[in-house]
Amino acid sequence: MENMRILHRKIRIEGLKKHYTFLHITDTHIACFGKTETAVRAEYAKERRRAFSIDGIAPEKRLQTYIEYANEARVSGVLLTGDIIDFPSPENLAVLDDALAALKVPYVYTPGNHDWSYFDNYQTEDAVRCCRPLLRRFCGGDEDFHVRKVGELTFAALDNSMDVYRPQTDSRLKALLGSAEHVIILQHVPLYCDTLHEDTVKVWKRDITMGQSGIVLDESADRITELLTAAPSVRAILCGHLHFSHEDLVGGVLPQYITAFGSLGEAALFDIGG
Template structure:
């Protein structure tokens, strides 16, 4: 299918024309809000650890997230997608607060996790911590935090958890089945794909290539960021998006690096990274018939 990515004058807008789309579709994408509403529910030790580790302004992050979700209602968007690091830690009140706020939305939403959502104060970052706290996110992710799909207005939205820089074999097989349906498909993940045109700005900001399937890692950087070499399923997923075998990948929408960027890839897709929510970032995605 033919897809046109129009040049917008603001990083808070994406305007995409899609062949065969019958009616306009509007979405709001938010990422990296980094709110912290941890309270005494998890115990005094966890509360103390949470706020000694927290480097953001809790009032500011809460206010910005609430304002962005209210804006989604004001715009009457057709859907809202959150791509991780919305909360800092899987504490009881963080998840309760987020569930309450998402409950105010008038539109359906998808929420996929980032590396800070499932972390927990005082516990080491890593796969064991992720698996321990993963079940807490079931109510916010339809019971399947690893991969979710939603059809809106003739488009297919896929949300995948790549918060460890990897895609599992199960996620890969699921993605291939969803793409095979042939609908115009938008993918939402926390960590951006490696695209050469994005590398320079990422290295300038972070001094490490913190993208999925990235080239240029050295052993010490991998150790510091706890990024394992790409699994075969991660490589296959990356190649699938680049090759776009069904000619229906419209774009990838993500966060993690905290600044906005737009980069073409594959056949006719673009990757849109949104500015961090804690800095006031979001992106309105407008899908229009072509």
């Protein structure tokens, strides 16, 4: 479609009986606001909207284009890995409601660091208590950790938007990996990889991935990395956050796919088969 670039990626999983296609959308940073915002927030939103209206195309228009593509292409599902909205204004949430309601295929959504935070209340206890739950309706009723099965594939959406995994992620993930066969992990922030470090620092001036030489706020990144790389049922990790596309192997064994930010006009189409 016009004004949209599709990055084609393949995942081959031995034993799959059917073929699937999934559209991966991340980091559109929609910045819609109304008269209820404070003057300071309104000015910030205007700046963010200008910054993410690349080539003169508003972020919400980008999302609409992706949704239309998914419906027309009849993909198996849509995977959204956070920062679809830039802050949780009523207007942004309404845009997201309308966009996802228009989808004719299943979707899985996991939060990013911006979806639920305003810049002047960024990831505070108040934001966690009052704003994170606003995403619950998009996250299968649980923004911390939720699972959706599409055909033979199991998608596990893990919230690491605060650069840590939420409490009980370890135990819930262990239970899932003990029963599911073909698991694909969705999360916003990528896990650290040696091959990703240089490119991340080049763009962000520091490593904003999780673990090792990236951001380490607790031991959860190490624990989850160990769980994922040791589990034969985990087939891939899909994420965003960095605003550029990249492919790596976490721990040298587990494919990790990062898709560029959606406000740039790019999404990834995953061809998954045996």
